[in-house]
Every structure is written in structure tokens, then in C-alpha cells.
Amino acid sequence: MSRPAHRRPEYHKINKDLFVLTYGALVAQLCKDYEKDEDVNKYLDKMGYGIGTRLVEDFLARSCVRRCHSYSEITDIIAQVAFKMYLGITPSVTCNNSSRTEFSLILDKNPLVEFVEELPAGRSSLSYCNLLCGIIRGALEMVHLAADVTFLQDRLKGDRVTEIGITFLRKLDEKKYRRKK
């Protein structure tokens, strides 16, 4: 199912619930297809990757972000612009290492799990929202940035918050690009 070359001009803002329930149906379908949680997680990540590679074009066209000069700028944009646009939330960002290549997005509220009380029995290793990791990874790759993206904490698994870890894999030479603000 390929994409036509033209873009339609209108942008639709919608209430999230139909999307959230459709996402649940997708996860439920994958749970029927794959017995092991690891396989569902992998598949969600793979699907997310495909979505991310296409979503990024839409994002760049609509958000008018300037070229970023550091991984922390990029992570800020993911949290404050992209998450806001596509999920209506703004996770907070923390930096986890001194070379500034590892970051976390802390999701205080996660709309994807609004209708999910808990993981079903036998699905304790399911990363329910793993589509998001794939999306971020796919989107970054389309702008030539390689990153590992994974859930570090998950409220559905009993953690206090939901935390997505982004590890940029190549060292960006920040001195070269640092601009005076």
C-alpha cells in the first residue's frame, strides 16, 4: 500500500480515544499471532520503525524545526514538539551520561495505556507501547541518526513512571556545532 506523491492540505486534529483503542486492537492481534512477549515486542518495534520512517516527513513538513546541533536539542524536539503533536503529551527529558548521548523521556501520562488496567496474565514481559520505540528509531534513521530506543521503565510493569531511553550511537562532535545562544 504505497503512498501517493501529493499531500492533502488539511491537517486533522482528532480526539485520541479511537486511536488508543485501535492501538490496543493491534497489540491484541499481535498477541494472538505470537506466543512469546519478546516476539510481540520485536514486531511492535519493527512496525513502529516503518511508521516512523513515514511520519518523520510529515513532522518535518509541519513543525518547521531548524537543524539541530546536539543530541539534546534533538531529544528536546522529540519530547516537546513531536510527542505533543502526535500524542498530545510532553514527556520530560533527562540526560543520562556526561558525553550527552544517552537520554530518557519520562512519560508521566501515557495516553496509549488509558484503557489498559494491567498486562494480561502470562504477558508480564510485554512492552505494550513498543511501537513508540520503533517510531522514534525509524524517524531518527531517516534523518541519518542511528539510535537505540527502548523502554527502561514501564508503569504497566509496576514501575513508578514510564521511561523511554534513547541512546545515540555515533558521537556528534559538539564543539564543532555549538552555537552561542
Place this chain on the structure above:
Amino acid sequence: MSRQANRGTESKKMSSELFTLTYGALVTQLCKDYENDEDVNKQLDKILFSHFLPRGYNIGVRLIEDFLARSNVGRCHDFRETADVIAKVAFKMYLGITPSVTNWSPAGDEFSLILENNPLVDFVELPDNHSSLIYSNLLCGVLRGALEMVQMAVEAKFVQDTLKGDGVTEIRMRFIRRIEDNLPAGEE
């Protein structure tokens, strides 16, 4: 299931592209799982969310609660009012579009929703080997499930589809009967 009341950091709105692409992933997965289009159509229509919600719930059943809470619509007195609410409030809220309501039957028990623009099919072309796929069939299941929860048994089906080369997308809705029972019908 409690709702987080904090409105400061969360908006109920999102841009539709992520939904469109996620829906595409769902349809693609179902096409992998089921050999023929009719089975995919059936799955989309009765899509169950059974792993994560109590037995018998489907998307429409779950969505109507939220819709009624959020939209402040009063009880509809007839099928015409229902049609207007579906087109002008529900479709607007969840898909960002307002289909027109037309082609009423003389008895007032059937009408069409004409969607000139269907965000679910943005970026989608049906491949040749899926010419019978009713890509947006989830919408029919959602409409049926939602109306069942307000005591209306209806039939909803696509009679025109831009993905199949028609000029518009048309969903035909037919009122079957009022459901007297207050309990949701269980899924078999």
C-alpha cells in the same frame, strides 16, 4: 479505571497521521493473518479488544462511554437526530471530518453518510490482490458497537469506497430495532 484529571500536561487532541499509519499497520497485519479479504473485513468489523478489556467489549462499546461523557449530547429522540450526532459530533471528534447525511429511506430507517475525505485512507492504495478489502471496515464495527450501547441495533456497511475508485466513500446505516435489554450483548 480512573481517568487522570490533570489537564495541564495532556491534551485530548492529537494529529491524525499517527492514527492513520497505526491503522494501516493493523490492516496489514490482518491481511498477513487471514488469507482472504472477506475474513479481514469480518475481523475489522468485529474487532475485539479482549485481551485488555472485560469480555465482550469492542472498540465501539468502549468509545461510546467516552463520547457521551465528553460531548454532552442529550438522548436522541429519533434516528434522524442520531444520524446528525454521528456525523456532526462523533465523526468530527474522532476523525476530524464531518460527513454529510443523505439518502434517507421513506420510512426514515436508513440513511447514508457521505465521506468526501477519509483520513484513514491517507497514503493508502489498495494493492491488486486485495480488491475486495473494505479497508475502513473498523468504522462499521465501531458504529454498530457504539449504538448497541445506546439500545439501538443497526447495520452499517460501506456501499461506495474511494479506495475502489468510487467518487466518494458512503456508509449506509440501517436501523434494525430498539434493544430493550440494558446489558451489553456478550460476544460469543
